[in-house]
Amino acid sequence: MDEFGVFGVFGVSGPPQKLLSADGACRASVAIPASVHQVVLFSSGRWGDRICVNAELNDADRFPITIGKLTPYNNITLTISIEGGDPSKAEPELILAVKEYTPKDVAAPLAPRELNKRKRERSSEDGDDDDKVAKTGEEENMCPNGARVKTTPVGKVKGQAKSSKRLFSSRAGASNLKGADNGADEAGGAVGRTPPQGTAKTKSRQAKTPTQTAPPISPSARWGQTLCPINSQTAILIGGQGARMQFCKDPMWKLCTEDMSWMAAETLAEGPTPETRIGHTAVFDPDSKRIFVFGGSKNKKWFNDVHILDTQTWRWSMVEAQGKVPPLAYHSCSMFRGELFVLGGVFPRPNPEPDGCSDSLYIFDPQLSIWYQPIVTGDKPSPRSGHSACVIQQRYIYVFGGWDTPVCYNDMYMLDLGLMEFSAVKTTGKAPSPRSWHGSAVLSDAKFLIHGGYNGNNALSDAFIFDIETNSWTEVALPQLSVPRAGHSIITMETGSHHGFREEGESGRKTLLVFGGGDNEGNFYSDLTTVAVEELLDAL
Known part of the structure; x- marks a missing residue:
């Protein structure tokens, strides 16, 4: 023919x-x-x-x-x-003829096509991340340092010995937190160091064997990433760092909550893709349907750039903003009435002065592309990084925890967005212990969750719910949240029942999703854990 x-x-x-x-x-x-x-x-x-x-x-x-x-x-x-x-x-x-179809079984997702060559132009500093050593004062708050990857929180990679390296540790030269093991830090490498170069190079060569040609079907293990929901069926994963201080080669993924499957998404979007980083923030504006990525760090680089992903056109753009905002990492970023509220974070200082933490509030106005500092009154939080911030009732931002070496916090502050006034919150009940790099998520109009984190020595696995109506803490124990982890992502999304599939006439339910993080023992996670918010609230 x-x-x-x-x-x-x-x-x-x-x-x-x-x-x-x-x-x-x-x-x-x-x-x-x-x-x-x-x-x-x-x-x-x-x-x-x-x-x-x-x-x-x-x-x-x-x-x-x-x-x-x-x-x-x-x-x-x-x-x-x-x-x-x-x-x-x-x-x-x-x-073609379309017949009614009600899924009964979840079919295994097909493997995505092999990723195309990255559109992002790598800078000369990118090179081989395996052998890089971050020697700047960024060590204060940039802390992955493991040699082993775990794809689930219970099993270990077969054939690899347990590593003594610590995921998080206090800054070299600064006073350690009470109970910190200086010897372990020296043996495993202080924050920001890579494993011995011979080991790193050997493992790097092993990882690059030409037989590994199959494209990944899920994100690699990592910490310091962001997971940002854009609608009831989709969340976008951006950035992160994994074993051997290596920044992820697969920095962007799309999560479909209908069947909890992942799709490599870096090649889907056009425009200048943000350079891979950790300690950044990504928030979604439901009105403009755009994701705003701000700040973060990568080795000796610190960022104060703003990248925007338009989820309707799937195109990246970089903002040339007016006003001044310092390079920040491990800050918090909240969306309120179309503006970004950036609080705290760690920023670089010239050597030999150590890096410092911020107590400032910066606001970015996307319509004018300008940064400004508002006039804020009241009792504001002390300088800190690695804290959490939850927007409640579109009126308040609750700030919890964080640290400014060598002090770790478990205090609570509230910013009234109507009055632009900070106040310290006096709480009752068993409060979470001091921690940073924990996960947080809003559960309802009056409650939010704090889970895991790092206390200066260990990764944590406990979970607490705070009620703003009674200003009380309640500890909750669920097996799904029992794995110690820090630097992980927690979000809530509206999903259907029965593994995410919604029957006709069935209203969605709110689900908590937990992804990634590390345990300070050299393990990094790539597992996705789901918990029904209803189950969490019933545990109170």
Whole structure:
């Protein structure tokens, strides 16, 4: 058969269907039936010199879908076109028969296609992160230092001996927290150091064996990343650092909560991608449908840039902002009425003066692209980093914990966003012990969660719920939250029941999602844990 045509097979048992021909329609759109898990496109006939076939897969909101991953839980359209055909013979949209489909079993997600070459231009400092040594005062608050990766919190990587390296430790030259083991810090390397170079290089060569060609189907283990929900079905993972002080080579992922599957997302978005970092913040503005990424650090680099990801066009842009804001990492960033409220964080100082923590509040106005410092009254928190900040009732920001070496905090402050007034919160009940790099999430209009963190010596696994109506703490114990971790991500999202699938007429439920972090024993996590918020509140 010499006539060129494009055919599609929808489902493993579906017959081939002719979609386009060189002398016929030059464009066709096909609605993929919900029961179809696999789509195969192929051509038949002789290719002409001018013929080029383009294929595009989009969901119901016209967001592109990486070919290689299809799920039966979205309305998906396949659009293909021929360049070099006859445009006068274009046919109307082709719709395949769609049958009602209620998923009963979760099909294993297809592996994503191999990642394309990164669009981001690497700076000369990027090089091989395995062998880098961060010797700046950033050691105060930048602390992963392990040689082992754990993909789940219970098992160890087979064949690797236990590492003595510490994920978090006090700053070299500063007074250690009470109970800190100086000897362990020296043996395992103080914060910001890599393992001995010979070991690091050997492991690096082993990790780069040419047999490892399969693309990843989930994020690598990491800490210091952000996980940012953009709607009830999707969250975006950005940045992070894993074993051997290595910044993640897979810095951006898309989480689909309908089947709890991951999709490598760095190549999906156009524009200047932010350089991989840790200690940054990422917040989503539901009105403009944009993610704002601010600050963070990478080895000797510190950032005060603002990157914006438009989730409707999937395009990155970098803001040329007016006003002054220092480079910050491990700060908090809250969205209120379309503006970013950045509080605290650690910032670099010229050597030999050690890096310091901030007690300042900076606000970024995206409409004017300007930073400014508001007039704030009351009793504001002392300088700190690694703290948490929760926006409650769109009126208050509750700030908890953090540290400024060698002091670790467990105090609570509240910023009244109407009065722009800080006040110390006097609490009752068993409060969390002093900690930083913990996870926090709003559970309801009056309650938020604090989980895990680092107390200056160990990673923690306890969880507490704070009630702003009674100013009381309550400790909760759930097996899903029993793994010690710090530098992890915690978010809440509206999801359906039955593993994320929502039946017709069923309202969504709120779910807590916990990802990543480390345990200060050289272990980094890539597991995703889910807990129903209802279950958390019932534990009170």
